[in-house]
Amino acid sequence: MAVYTEVPDGDLAAFVKAYDIGEVVSCKGIAEGVENSNFLIRTTKGSYILTLYEKRVNRSDLPFFLGLMEHLAAKGLSCPTPIKASDGEALRELCGRPAAIISFLEGMWPRRPTERHCQLLGSAIADLHIKGRDFALKRPNNLSLSGWQTLVANTKDRADEVVPGLAATIEEELAFLEKNWPQGLEIGVIHADLFPDNVFFLGDRLSGLIDFYFACTDFLAYDVAICLNAWCFEQKSEFNVTKARLMIESYAKLRPLSEAELAAMPILARGSALRFLLTRLYDWLNHPPGAFVQPKDPLEYLKKLRFHQQAKSVAAYGL
Amino acid sequence: MAVYTEVPDGDLAAFVKAYDIGEVVSCKGIAEGVENSNFLIRTTKGSYILTLYEKRVNRSDLPFFLGLMEHLAAKGLSCPTPIKASDGEALRELCGRPAAIISFLEGMWPRRPTERHCQLLGSAIADLHIKGRDFALKRPNNLSLSGWQTLVANTKDRADEVVPGLAATIEEELAFLEKNWPQGLEIGVIHADLFPDNVFFLGDRLSGLIDFYFACTDFLAYDVAICLNAWCFEQKSEFNVTKARLMIESYAKLRPLSEAELAAMPILARGSALRFLLTRLYDWLNHPPGAFVQPKDPLEYLKKLRFHQQAKSVAAYGL
Numbered sequence: 168m169a170v171y172t173e174v175p176d177g178d179l180a181a182f183v184k185a186y187d188i189g190e191v192v193s194c195k196g197i198a199e200g201v202e203n204s205n206f207l208i209r210t211t212k213g214s215y216i217l218t219l220y221e222k223r224v225n226r227s228d229l230p231f232f233l234g235l236m237e238h239l240a241a242k243g244l245s246c247p248t249p250i251k252a253s254d255g256e257a258l259r260e261l262c263g264r265p266a267a268i269i270s271f272l273e274g275m276w277p278r279r280p281t282e283r284h285c286q287l288l289g290s291a292i293a294d295l296h297i298k299g300r301d302f303a304l305k306r307p308n309n310l311s312l313s314g315w316q317t318l319v320a321n322t323k324d325r326a327d328e329v330v331p332g333l334a335a336t337i338e339e340e341l342a343f344l345e346k347n348w349p350q351g352l353e354i355g356v357i358h359a360d361l362f363p364d365n366v367f368f369l370g371d372r373l374s375g376l377i378d379f380y381f382a383c384t385d386f387l388a389y390d391v392a393i394c395l396n397a398w399c400f401e402q403k404s405e406f407n408v409t410k411a412r413l414m415i416e417s418y419a420k421l422r423p424l425s426e427a428e429l430a431a432m433p434i435l436a437r438g439s440a441l442r443f444l445l446t447r448l449y450d451w452l453n454h455p456p457g458a459f460v461q462p463k464d465p466l467e468y469l470k471k472l473r474f475h476q477q478a479k480s481v482a483a484y485g486l
Numbered sequence: 487m488a489v490y491t492e493v494p495d496g497d498l499a500a501f502v503k504a505y506d507i508g509e510v511v512s513c514k515g516i517a518e519g520v521e522n523s524n525f526l527i528r529t530t531k532g533s534y535i536l537t538l539y540e541k542r543v544n545r546s547d548l549p550f551f552l553g554l555m556e557h558l559a560a561k562g563l564s565c566p567t568p569i570k571a572s573d574g575e576a577l578r579e580l581c582g583r584p585a586a587i588i589s590f591l592e593g594m595w596p597r598r599p600t601e602r603h604c605q606l607l608g609s610a611i612a613d614l615h616i617k618g619r620d621f622a623l624k625r626p627n628n629l630s631l632s633g634w635q636t637l638v639a640n641t642k643d644r645a646d647e648v649v650p651g652l653a654a655t656i657e658e659e660l661a662f663l664e665k666n667w668p669q670g671l672e673i674g675v676i677h678a679d680l681f682p683d684n685v686f687f688l689g690d691r692l693s694g695l696i697d698f699y700f701a702c703t704d705f706l707a708y709d710v711a712i713c714l715n716a717w718c719f720e721q722k723s724e725f726n727v728t729k730a731r732l733m734i735e736s737y738a739k740l741r742p743l744s745e746a747e748l749a750a751m752p753i754l755a756r757g758s759a760l761r762f763l764l765t766r767l768y769d770w771l772n773h774p775p776g777a778f779v780q781p782k783d784p785l786e787y788l789k790k791l792r793f794h795q796q797a798k799s800v801a802a803y804g805l
Contacts, residue, residue, distance in 0.1 A: 175597040176687070192592040192688060195526055196517035207514055207526060209533070209592070273511040273528070278494040368495070369511060 172204045172219045172262050179208075179217075182261045185252040186268060188212050199364065202380060204264075207271070214271040216247060219264040224380060226265055231306045232379050233257050233267060235299070235356060240270075242298040245375035247272050274367025274374030285398050285410040287373040288366060289417030292358070292394060295376065296387045296422055299356030308359065308383040310442050312348060315341055318445040325452050329465060337445070340472065344438050349386065349431040357390035358382050362397045388428040391418055392435035395484060396443065396471050404470040412485030429486065433478035440475055444468035491523045491538045491581050498527075498536075501580045504571040505587060507531050518683065521699060523583075526590070533590040535566060538583040543699060545584055550625045551698050552576050552586060554618070554675060559589075561617040564694035566591050593686025593693030604717050604729040606692040607685060608736030611677070611713060614695065615706045615741055618675030627678065627702040629761050631667060634660055637764040644771050648784060656764070659791065663757050668705070668750040676709035677701050681716045707747040710737055711754035714803060715762065715790050723789040731804030748805065752797040759794055763787035 174182075174194070183191050189212030197205040197216075204219040220229060233249045237257070240248035247269040249257035257267055277284050308314070319341050326334035358365070360381035367374045391414070399410040418424070447465035454462045478484070493513070502510050508531030516524040516535075523538040539548060552568045556576070559567035566588040568576035576586055596603050627633070638660050645653035677684070679700035686693045710733070718729040737743070766784035773781045797803070 173597055176594045177598070179594070191594065193590075194594050195514075198515035198517040214528070271512075275495045275498070275510070275513050278492055279496070 171221050172264060174206065174217075174219070174262055178262060182259070182266070183208070183210065183268075185254070185259070186250055187253060188215060188250060188268070208268075215250065216269045216271055217261075217266065218269065219261060219266045221264065224265075228306060228380075229258050229265055229267075231304045232382060234304055235302055235382055236269065236379050238302045239295065239298050244295060244298050245272065245373075246379070247375075247377055272367055272375040272377060274369045276364045276367055278363070280363050280398050280410070282407075282410050282413055283371070284363075284366075284368065284373075285394075286413040286417045287368070288361070288394060288398060289391075289414040289419075290421055291366070291373050291376060292361065292390055292414075293418045293421035295358060296355055296390065302356050306383045308357075308385040308389075310359070310381070310383075310446070311385060311389075311438070312345060315344070315438075315441060315445055318449055322445065322448050322452060326448060329448065329451060330469070333448075333469070336469070337441070337448075340437065340441050340476075344434070344441065347434055348438065349427070349434060352386040352388055352428055352431060353425070354384060355387050356382060357385050357387060357393075359385065359390065359393060361390065361394050386428075386431075386435065387422070388424060388431060389435050389439065391415065391424075392432060392439045393442075395432075395436050396439050396468070399484075400471055400474075404467065404474075406474050406483075408483075408485040415481075415484060415486060429481045432481040432484060433475055436475040436478065436484075437472060440468050440472035444472060490540050491583060493525065493536075493538070493581055497581060501578070501585070502527070502529065502587075504573070504578070505569055506572060507534060507569060507587070527587075534569065535588045535590055536580075536585065537588065538580060538585045540583065543584075547625060547699075548577050548584055548586075550623045551701060553623055554621055554701055555588065555698050557621045558614065558617050563614060563617050564591065564692075565698070566694075566696055591686055591694040591696060593688045595683045595686055597682070599682050599717050599729070601726075601729050601732055602690070603682075603685075603687065603692075604713075605732040605736045606687070607680070607713060607717060608710075608733040608738075609740055610685070610692050610695060611680065611709055612737045612740035614677060615674055615709065621675050624703045625701070627676075627704040627708075629678070629700070629702075629765070630704060630708075630757070631664060634663070634757075634760060634764055637768055641764065641767050641771060645767060648767065648770060649788070652767075652788070655788070656760070656767075659756065659760050659795075663753070663760065666753055667757065668746070668753060671705040671707055671747055671750060672744070673703060674706050675701060676704050676706060676712075678704065678709065678712060680709065680713050705747075705750075705754065706741070707743060707750060708754050708758065710734060710743075711751060711758045712761075714751075714755050715758050715787070718803075719790055719793075723786065723793075725793050725802075727802075727804040734800075734803060734805060748800045751800045751803060752794055755794040755797070755803075756791060759787050759791035763791060 189210035193209040195207050202223050203221050206217040208215050208217050250268045251257045323334045365378040447463050450462045451465050508529035512528040514526050521542050525536040527534050527536050569587045570576045642653045684697040766782050769781045770784050
């Protein structure tokens with residue numbers, strides 16, 4: 168829920184003039200996304216999303232993110248595509264911030280994901296992985312092992328404020344993952360943040376994927392593990408094995424998972440649970456009072472981590 | 487900046503089915519407005535605003551607000567109009583809250599109001615007052631004298647936390663206004679919250695007024711006084727007498743101001759400054775840490791109040 172930058176109407180009109188998208192007739196800040204300022208703009212030609220990239224996004228990563236969206240959209244994946252200005256550039260500047268106009272994608276994200284949503288999601292992840300194979304740019308996942316080490320260092324002194332013993336649990340888990348993190352799995356472009364609010368549906372159809380601002384180059388199967396965490400737990404943190412099975416099976420129909428990927432799934436899911444536990448914990452401990460963004464509960468991911476710690480094999484996920 | 491209620495996609499689709507506006511293809515929470523949850527929805531037939539009325543809005547006031555918008559829109563004022571469901575009702579319920587779908591208004595609110603904006607605004611206020619004359623419902627202004635008394639009682643113990651001496655300044659001002667508040671001025675429907683973010687422009691045209699959720703029955707000239715405060719001070723609180731003059735003159739061309747109204751303008755402006763000082767002070771002292779909404783600076787209105795306290799007559803506003 169965020170609009171960090173106010174865009175004066177005159178500046179907006181001037182900015183939009185550099186594009187062949189008509190004249191702005193309306194501009195509304197959108198209360199979604201926590202990293203950037205997003206506006207839904209309507210012009211005399213159509214609807215678009217204007218994004219101003221705020222501090223948490225590294226400027227040097229933007230060509231990767233925008234290039235990836237363009238690459239995937241060109242290959243027919245339903246995702247927003249950056250609009251180029253008349254000078255051929257998609258990445259420009261507005262109100263002192265990097266800014267881009269991207270195409271508007273119809274659909275709504277599911278507040279209560281169903282089994283069918285998970286099944287459709289599985290195919291979409293595989294489709295993304297396949298269409299991303301020949302994307303030329305690389306971006307290391309800075310929220311994998313080395314990123315977790317930094318986050319642990321920056322949260323361990325105060326983690327027990329959230330729940331006693333949390334710091335020790337996290338340090339043990341990190342040590343385990345450092346020793347057991349898989350090697351040699353297929354690497355490619357992953358979305359890395361495919362939570363329900365980044366997946367749009369229209370009726371019985373998945374209408375598109377949005378928000379590629381955590382995308383990076385990492386194990387493809389890790390993207391599936393992230394979705395196990397983000398989609399397959401119910402409200403009270405019970406794992407819904409049917410959702411997991413449907414998601415993985417529909418993924419594997421398009422891109423078969425190797426034996427090594429299947430075997431690694433519990434570890435990848437533990438890593439993914441630790442990743443969101445750590446970033447949420449960091450935000451929880453560091454959000455300024457009066458901040459626009461309500462921090463998310465880190466303990467939700469502690470519960471998910473505990474589930475994966477018990478998982479002996481991919482059978483825990485219904486396969 | 488606010489979306490207080492999440493609307494599940496299934497509930498939204500069911501809600502919209504009761505209207506003849508097509509099927510929802512997109513729904514975005516809007517980061518504007520501090521009282522209610524607003525969503526920009528697109529359907530197969532067009533764009534609409536969905537509003538869920540939150541706690542601060544009194545349910546029993548909603549027929550006045552929605553009826554007023556309908557009345558004004560029917561008379562040709564450019565403002566949102568409530569859409570009626572197939573059962574003829576505009577006010578319905580969604581996610582346990584009163585909810586309405588209203589028409590979408592093109593235009594953008596000016597982040598940096600110009601003299602021309604103020605001139606166009608003057609005519610729009612007069613137009614609203616004239617078209618509201620035969621609106622049958624009444625709603626007392628609960629943010630006039632009696633409301634200020636309540637707010638003073640609820641803030642005086644802690645007002646000096648914001649700036650020493652503030653409590654005394656406010657109590658003196660309230661005593662002055664109680665003695666000198668005008669009587670017998672023309673009464674009618676006023677908007678009562680015509681800040682720049684509630685007035686849309688498209689190029690050189692005022693395209694409409696929105697957010698009638700403070701509208702009430704009060705002195706028409708008080709609406710002008712509110713706009714003197716909301717539009718005619720520059721960033722560092724200098725009063726821009728040209729903006730004021732243009733606004734009042736264009737207002738008076740459509741609805742001439744009486745001698746009594748002109749004479750009362752400094753007092754009305756003081757009352758309006760006190761009203762926003764008090765509500766901002768209350769919010770400043772009472773906003774919960776981590777709230778979505780950043781409270782606005784009450785001291786801006788202390789400076790404005792000081793200006794009007796010096797005003798000897800309407801000549802201070804350029805007339």
